Amino acid sequence: MSYRAPSGETNFPAPCIVDSGIIVNKQDIQRLLSDLGHVRYCYCQSGKVMSEGEGHVLEVFADANQATLVTNASLYINVCSFDYLELARSNEGDSSFKLTQENRTLSLIPTSNPIKRQGERSINTAAIEAMVAEVLSANIDMRLDGGDTLSF
Helix, strand or coil: CCCCCCCCCCCCCCCCCCCCEEECCHHHHHHHHCCCCEEEEEEEECCEEEEEEEEEEEEEECCCCCCCEEECCEEEEEHHHCCEEEEEECCCCCEEEEEEECCEEEEEEECCCHHHHHHHHHHHHHHHHHHHHHHHHHHHHHHHCCCCCCCC
């Protein structure tokens, strides 16, 4: 949970939340949700399930003039649409993120591991760098052979 120290008092340490707790600071919420990737979601109003499914978190932002959008397996989450986030861990060890605004909640359960996704990104980056190196090498070879150069 984030909070502001009373006027004149600055001795309070910043909160430390591990696996469960309530987060109210919009920047903290944004940071937590930004790397979720693929999720299962459940949207409830007054305790009644209105929609559920799976999708990919494409953007997490804070803007009081824009909506949170969940459609076509895509989630665009505006942290300003919610009062707080409840972070929890199930008995199986899965994390869950429950965004709440009055009588409505958007629950998110990640279906992918951010550590694994980071490794996949590194592999893709290496493959792209190798392809660019090959194209540049081929361009240099063509110049040395007196042929036309590749244009980009």
